[in-house]
Amino acid sequence: MIQLHRYREVQEFKNQVEPLLSKNEVLHNLALGILHSLNESSKPNFMGVILKDSRAALVLLQTHPKQIILSQIQKLTEGELSEAAELLQEIDVPGLVGERQTALYLSQKLAALKNQEASLKMDQRIYQLDKVKKAVDANGVLVKARLEHLPLVTEWIWEFMGTIGEPVSKEQAVKTGEAFIKAERLFLWEVNGKYVSIANATRPTTHNITINFVYTPREERKKGYASSCVSTLSQLMLDSGFQTTSLYTDMTNPTPNKIYMEIGYEHVADSALVLFHEKK
Known part of the structure; x- marks a missing residue:
């Protein structure tokens, strides 16, 4: 069963999701880093969790006007992602950034439900160095x-x-x-x-x-x-x-990818930023 739980209080959200995200700090560095900077007076645009059988599967955090950060805690099937898209269609989602395959599939489903178009803005690689x-x-x-x-x-x-x-x-x-x-x-x-x-x-x-x-x-x-x-x-x-440093690179530009690997950075995951806009 797929459900969406929305949060209003920053501290409650942090208490729930930080332990989950901290299991892989490099993969979830974007959401974790922003969470660490938030305090009780902070007003994120959106905080939520997609639950699968009452367990967190996707963490959603928006502090940027153009994108919601999508952090994958457990893998969902295409059918489950379609259910998640239906739950998210009532929310103003200007864009999604997260694990590439999940972000692309979810954005395609969400765009279809909202009669919008989804365009790939950035194709990125996440690297880690120790x-x-x-x-x-x-x-x-x-x-x-x-x-x-x-x-x-x-x-x-x-x-x-x-x-x-x-x-x-x-x-x-x-x-x-x-x-x-x-x-x-x-x-x-x-x-x-x-x-x-x-x-x-x-x-x-x-x-x-x-x-x-x-x-x-x-x-x-x-x-x-x-x-x-x-x-x-x-x-x-x-x-x-x-213990580690991480960075993002443009997947379409081979030069920096080569340079960073020579330094000692290792490929961890691929990330995509998808933006939504009205159909032309």
């Missing part, structure tokens, strides 16, 4: 970003968001940069006195932390800077007490 394998370029050094770096950080965040198809305003880029710098986990790769690459560590959970916003400006690419930056930052996070 040991850095590749030696770093000795010429560079990792520098923690400070407020004096904000103009450069802002420019690179603005460029990065444009390259991944999620453009933001300069004002939004400034706010993001300030938040990253304040969190003290944004780092620049410096070579011969010049900053050439950037990476951020985010969404810490008990044993894992995620690396994101990896960016090198066009004129500095193909020199190994991003690899050195990510490798050094990953080692720094392991040295600070995390």
Whole structure:
């Protein structure tokens, strides 16, 4: 029997789902990392669990205006996912991000029920690292970003968001940069006195932390800077007490996938972001 249980209180939701998600911190790093940042005054757009025979099967969390995070606790058959879609059709679901096969099937069923179209926005791979394998370029050094770096950080965040198809305003880029710098986990790769690459560590959970916003400006690419930056930052996070680091890559771009595997990252799962829109 498939059921949907909705939650209104953040703490009750956290108490129910954190132990389930924590059994695989890397796979569920997106939902877990966001949950860890929420407090009792937080107001997520949606919190819910799809139950199979009264046991959690899918955890649903929305704090982003365009997507609900879908975390798979136990595998559902296509028939059970179809039942789940029927339960979700009364909810405003702008998009789904989660385990690829589940997200794609559920979104197709949901789109049909709502007379909408579902389009694949991102095809991603989730990687995990527990040991850095590749030696770093000795010429560079990792520098923690400070407020004096904000103009450069802002420019690179603005460029990065444009390259991944999620453009933001300069004002939004400034706010993001300030938040990253304040969190003290944004780092620049410096070579011969010049900053050439950037990476951020985010969404810490008990044993894992995620690396994101990896960016090198066009004129500095193909020199190994991003690899050195990510490798050094990953080692720094392991040295600070995390057992693993994780990251997402664009499945359609073989270059970063190859680079990260050389560093020591191993493929854990595939993830898809699907957005819903009205039929044209």
